[in-house]
Every structure is written in structure tokens, then in C-alpha cells.
Amino acid sequence: MPRRARIVAAGYPMHVILRGIDRAAVFFDDADRRYFLEWLSAAAAQESVSVHGYVLMTNHVHLLMTAERDAGVPAVLKHLGQRYVQYVNRTYRRTGGLFEGRFRSAVIESDPYLLACQRYIELNPVRxxxxxxxxxxxxxxYRANALGERDPVVTPHPVxxxxxxxxxxxxxxxxxxxxxxxxxxxxxxxxxxxNGGFVVGRPQFERQIAAMVGRRTWKGSPGRPPKETDVGAQTELAF
Incomplete structure (x- = not known):
């Protein structure tokens, strides 16, 4: 069965999770994190992507980004992944992949969900x-968004x-x-x-993005759909 196409929408924030294979560590030293952020900043600038929030946990990464074009976020992660994995393999004398093959992502409605997603990301170490x-x-x-520390990675969102x-x-x-x-x-x-590759937003926003990408953007209900449907259900089944 082919993989479902990822939902991408230029101009809208995207929450991204990068996980280590089998939840193994992806950072082994503070120097690793510094290089990761340096290369993230460079790749984002190259691809016209703004990074609003991030957290580097031991075995996974959360990012909140907005791209000017649909291919922007995937391109950033491709550049970043290739450079960072090469660095880790060379530094720690290992071979093979480091991250799960496919990053997880969700398009986020800016208002009212963007700041909630940003807090969710920055509270990961507390949880x-x-x-x-x-x-x-x-x-x-957090130190940039809440304390005003300079961080070349972060570009504040208009919200x-x-x-x-x-x-x-x-x-x-x-x-x-x-x-x-x-x-x-x-x-x-x-x-x-x-994790499911859907949209976080109000129903109207979900339908708006569904019309853009040509498929359902919300989690479906289990079981077979009813034979008789109202107008709203017909709209859902169309995607």
C-alpha cells in the first residue's frame, strides 16, 4: 500500500518531529546540539523557512516552522539530516541512519493553536x-521567546x-x-x-487545507462510512 502523501501548505506553520531509529539517542554531546542548530539555521535561511520554536531532546527533536513554498520544510530536513548524520557517523565512528526514515508533521492553524504548539514544544523537557x-x-x-536571549535560529511568528x-x-x-x-x-x-500527518485547527481550517491538498486532513472514525450522509459528511468523504 503506498504511503499517504504528506500534508504541506506554504505559509502555514508546521509542527515536525524527528525521532531516532528505535528511539535511540541522536545527540551525544552538547557539541552535537550546537552543530545541529547551526546547520538548521543555515538550511532554513537557504530554503526561506522560518523556525519559530524548537527543542532538542536526547532521542528526538521538535520543530515549529513556516515555509514560503510547499517543498521548504522537507528540503530543510533533507539538508539538515544529511549533514548532521554524516557528522555523527564520522565523529562517533558509526555507520547507517540515525533518524526514522520519515519525519512526522502536522499543519497548524496559527490562531488559536500556534502558541499552544510552541508551548507544547518548549515544555517537553519539563514533562x-x-x-x-x-x-x-x-x-x-524558550530562552529566546520568553527571556529575550538572542537565538539566530528563531524567527518570531506574527501571532x-x-x-x-x-x-x-x-x-x-x-x-x-x-x-x-x-x-x-x-x-x-x-x-x-x-504522528498521523493531519491538521491541528478548527473544522473550517481543516476543510480549507483539505480543499488545497485534495484529501481529508483530520483523523477519520473507525469502521465503514454510512451509506446515507449529510452534506458535511459528503465533504469529508470526498477527501
Whole structure:
């Protein structure tokens, strides 16, 4: 059975997960993470892709990116993967692949889901009990987005910029968002949609992207579809 085509939509944010094969480590030293970010920044600039959020865990990576063209994000990950895997294999005298063959991704509706996805990414080290607070973890975009530290990788999204008119007020407003826990339902939806290659957004946004890509962009219900359907169900089955 052929693989389902990935949903890509230029101009819309995309949440991406890169995992190590069999969940094995992909970073072995802080130098590895520095090189990864350096090459990520270079590849993103080359392909006109903006990186809004990231976290480098031990055995996987989360990225939140917006591309100017449909092929932008896949191109960044191809360049990055090739260069980084060559570096790891050369440095640690190993051979073969490092990441799972296909990255996981979901298109994100900017408002109201982008900042929730960004927080989800930056809170990964806290959920993994690696640190007590997101600012304690060096290898994420939190220190740029919440503390104002310079990070050449990060390009703020317009939704983030709209939090306030001044930088200090924006940083403060962003930090306040972390006082409210992300719901279990939202966490699960972000995971399911990214692992399944769907869209995170309101129904109207899901239908909008479905019309663009020519297929269903939301998780279907198990079982056979009913023979008699209303107009909304017919629209869903068309993709």
C-alpha cells in the first residue's frame, strides 16, 4: 500500500518531529546540539523557512516552522539530516541512519493553536522531568521567546509578535501563558495529529487545507462510512 502523501501548505506553520531509529539517542554531546542548530539555521535561511520554536531532546527533536513554498520544510530536513548524520557517523565512528526514515508533521492553524504548539514544544523537557522549568533547559527556543536571549535560529511568528507592542511586554505576556497548563485533550491532539500527518485547527481550517491538498486532513472514525450522509459528511468523504 503506498504511503499517504504528506500534508504541506506554504505559509502555514508546521509542527515536525524527528525521532531516532528505535528511539535511540541522536545527540551525544552538547557539541552535537550546537552543530545541529547551526546547520538548521543555515538550511532554513537557504530554503526561506522560518523556525519559530524548537527543542532538542536526547532521542528526538521538535520543530515549529513556516515555509514560503510547499517543498521548504522537507528540503530543510533533507539538508539538515544529511549533514548532521554524516557528522555523527564520522565523529562517533558509526555507520547507517540515525533518524526514522520519515519525519512526522502536522499543519497548524496559527490562531488559536500556534502558541499552544510552541508551548507544547518548549515544555517537553519539563514533562520528561529533565528540568523543573522550561528556562532551565538550554536547548530550546524558550530562552529566546520568553527571556529575550538572542537565538539566530528563531524567527518570531506574527501571532507571537501580536502579544504586545514592546519586547519587554511581549516576553512577559509569553511567560504568563506558561502559568496555564495545556489540557490533556490538546496535548493528545497535537501528538495524534503530528504522528498521523493531519491538521491541528478548527473544522473550517481543516476543510480549507483539505480543499488545497485534495484529501481529508483530520483523523477519520473507525469502521465503514454510512451509506446515507449529510452534506458535511459528503465533504469529508470526498477527501
Amino acid at each position: 520528561a522531568a529533565m528540568v523543573a522549568a522550561p528556562g532551565d533547559f538550554f536547548w530550546s527556543s 507571537y509578535r501580536d502579544l504586545a507592542s514592546s519586547e519587554d511586554a511581549r516576553l512577559s505576556a509569553y511567560r504568563r501563558l506558561f502559568a496555564v497548563e495545556l489540557s490533556i485533550e490538546l496535548l493528545q491532539r497535537l501528538r495524534d495529529c503530528t
